[in-house]
Amino acid sequence: MAEGRPTGFESVHLPETGTVPIRDLGLTIEGSCLEPVLAVFADELAGAGVIRVRPRFYLSTEWGVPEGTVAIAIPFYLTRPYLVELHAERVGHVEGSGAEDILRYLRHETGHVVNYAYKLYEGPEWVETFGPMDRPYLEEFRFEPFSRRFVRHLPGWYAQKHPDEDWAETFAVWMTPGLDWHTEYADWPEALAKLQYCDRTMAALADRDPVVTADDLDEDVSQISVSIDDFYGLDTRPELATFPASLDAVLRSVFAPRDGHGMDTKHASELIRTLERTLTVSVYHWTGHFPERTRSLLRHLVGRADALGLTYPSGEETTTAVSLTALVTALAMNHAGRGSYFL
Numbered sequence: 001m002a003e004g005r006p007t008g009f010e011s012v013h014l015p016e017t018g019t020v021p022i023r024d025l026g027l028t029i030e031g032s033c034l035e036p037v038l039a040v041f042a043d044e045l046a047g048a049g050v051i052r053v054r055p056r057f058y059l060s061t062e063w064g065v066p067e068g069t070v071a072i073a074i075p076f077y078l079t080r081p082y083l084v085e086l087h088a089e090r091v092g093h094v095e096g097s098g099a100e101d102i103l104r105y106l107r108h109e110t111g112h113v114v115n116y117a118y119k120l121y122e123g124p125e126w127v128e129t130f131g132p133m134d135r136p137y138l139e140e141f142r143f144e145p146f147s148r149r150f151v152r153h154l155p156g157w158y159a160q161k162h163p164d165e166d167w168a169e170t171f172a173v174w175m176t177p178g179l180d181w182h183t184e185y186a187d188w189p190e191a192l193a194k195l196q197y198c199d200r201t202m203a204a205l206a207d208r209d210p211v212v213t214a215d216d217l218d219e220d221v222s223q224i225s226v227s228i229d230d231f232y233g234l235d236t237r238p239e240l241a242t243f244p245a246s247l248d249a250v251l252r253s254v255f256a257p258r259d260g261h262g263m264d265t266k267h268a269s270e271l272i273r274t275l276e277r278t279l280t281v282s283v284y285h286w287t288g289h290f291p292e293r294t295r296s297l298l299r300h301l302v303g304r305a306d307a308l309g310l311t312y313p314s315g316e317e318t319t320t321a322v323s324l325t326a327l328v329t330a331l332a333m334n335h336a337g338r339g340s341y342f343l
Contacts, residue, residue, distance in 0.1 A: 002148055004127075004178045011297065014254075015039055016140065017226060018228050018229045018266050019227045019228075020227055020228055021225050021226065021227055021230075022076060022221060022224040022225075022226060022227065022231060023221060023223060023225060024222050025228075027076050027079045027080070027221050028059070028079070029057060029058075029059060029074070030122075031080070032078075032079035032080070033078070033079065033080075033081070034074065034078055035299070037097075037099050037102050037103065037106075037336070039058060040099070040103065041103055042217070044103070044107070044175065044177055045110070045175075047177060048174075048175040048202070049089055049202060049206045050110070050175070050202070050205075050209070051115065051206075052205070052206075052208060052209050052210060053070060053113060053114055053117045053118075053210050054069060054070065054089075055070050055071070055072045055109075055110060055113045056069075056071040056072070056215040056217075057071075058071060058072070058073060058074070058076060058221070059073070059075070059076040059220065059221035059222060060073035060074070060165075060217070060219045060220060060224075061073075061075065061076065061219055061224065061231075062075050062220065062221065063075060063095055063096075063105050063108075063109060063114065063290040064109070064218070065109050065113055066216055066217070066218040067114040068116055068214060069113075069115065069116060069149060069212070069214045069215055069216050070113045070116065070117050070210070070212065070213060070214065071113075071214075071215040071216060071218075072095075072109045072110065072113060073107070073109075073218065073219075074102075075087075075095065076221045076224070077094075077095065078096050083228075084097070086228070088234075088277070090232040091232075091283075091291065091292065091309075092276075092279055092280040092292060092294070092295045093281055093284060093291035098188075101194050101336055102133065104153065104154065104172070105154070105201035106156075106173075107153070107169070107171070107172035107175050107176060108153060108154055108168050108169060108172040110171065110172075111168030111170070111172055111187055112164065112168050113170070114171060114205075114315065115164065115167055115175035115264050116212055117172075117210035117211070117212050117213070118205055118208070118210055118211060118212075118241075119211055119212065120167070120201065121133040121163070121164070121167075121312060124199075125197065126167070126201075127163075128195050129193070129194055130163040130164075130170075130194070131163035131164045131166070133163060133164060133165060133277070135162060135163055135206065137161075138161070138162075138164050138166075140163050141160065141162075141288075142336075142338075142339075143157040143160040143161075143336070143337065144157075144160065144225060144287055145157060145215055145281070145288075145333070146285070147160065148187075148188035148189070148190060148191055149188075149190040149191060149323050150166060150168050150169070150187065150190075150191055150194075151170050151173045151181075151191045151195065152169075152173075152193060153169045153172045153173050153176075153187075153193065154169065154172075155284055155285035155286075155288075156211075156284055156285070156287075156288035157288045158288075159288055163279075166194070167198075167338070170191075170194045171197050171198055171202075172330060173185075173195060174197065174199060174202070175194055176200045178256065181195050181196075185338065207318065236335060243297070243300045244341065244342055245309055246342060247301070247304065247341070248299070248304055250327060250331075250340060251268075251301055251305060251308070251310065252308070252310065253323075253327070254268075254312075254320065254323045254324050254327055255268035255305060255311060255312050256310065256311060256312070257308060257309050257310060257311070263313050264313065264314040264315075265312060265313055265314060266312060266313075266317075267305070267306070267310075267311060268305040268310035268311055269302045269303075269305040269306045269310075269313055271294050271320060271321060271324065272298055272300055272301050272302045272305060272324065275298075275321060275324065275325070276295060276298050277286070279294060279324075279325060279328055280295050280298070281296045281312030283326075283328055283329055283332045287329060287333050287336050288330040288336045289332030289333070291336055293332075293335065297331065297332075297341075298328065301328075308315065326332050
């Protein structure tokens with residue numbers, strides 16, 4: 001983290017702006033750190049031959065493309081470093097943590113734009129390759145980790161969520177500069193077939209104008225009437241899991257109770273708190289376990305560690321952190337794949 005940057009909600013809360021409606025904060029893409037990133041992305045699109053479709057970029061509450069449009073919503077908090085830090089502190093995960101990550105999301109969202117602009121989802125080969133668009137879109141979904149039927153681009157095995165996401169992820173991999181997807185997916189035949197379909201399709205569309213050019217905006221930043229304080233005070237998280245009492249036993253497998261024999265030890269809860277930010281991001285990347293769920297799990301473990309008086313030996317922080325990471329990852333994999341921390 002850069003020196004002098006805010007690190008917590010209280011430190012980045014500015015009284016003169018925290019209660020002002022977001023629409024009145026003057027947040028724009030122009031003049032922000034997003035502007036040079038979008039310039040790079042324009043070059044990427046040209047390099048990939050995507051020149052007939054012209055996405056419209058705007059600020060909103062989250063990434064997205066209103067269905068049937070060519071408009072790409074970018075989270076408003078990405079316009080200001082202090083808002084990025086605030087979002088990370090309050091939510092636990094930033095979808096666009098730096099220029100490279102923002103480009104990754106832009107490639108994915110442009111996949112949706114191309115799909116809607118040319119109504120690819122109506123084509124029989126598209127449906128056969130990715131599935132029907134009217135398949136239910138579930139916010140929480142069960143997935144197969146490292147399935148060779150899907151590419152990997154965004155964290156959390158996102159291509160498995162819905163046919164539209166499968167296409168968008170495939171498109172994003174296809175257009176990533178410098179990525180040799182032919183080689184990378186050579187032994188993933190079904191994922192490779194999707195990439196080859198994308199390659200053929202984009203070549204055929206290179207000189208064709210889109211049939212859809214609507215750029216209607218959904219919840220543009222100019223319409224967001226809540227303040228920053230209220231926005232991050234809203235509890236919009238999915239219902240979090242209850243935690244079984246048996247977690248105490250597995251927590252003791254990582255940490256030991258205070259033995260009272262004078263051993264130099266540190267509080268287990270302090271280590272868990274230190275790792276919270278890193279674990280929420282990494283666990284989501286590899287397991288698809290939502291960051292807010294991982295954070296809730298870790299905070300439960302903090303409470304139980306204090307209640308049980310758990311410690312770890314001084315000087316063994318790295319070993320203990322690895323064990324804790326493995327435990328949380330295993331629990332997250334169970335929950336993401338089966339809906340429960342214990343089967």
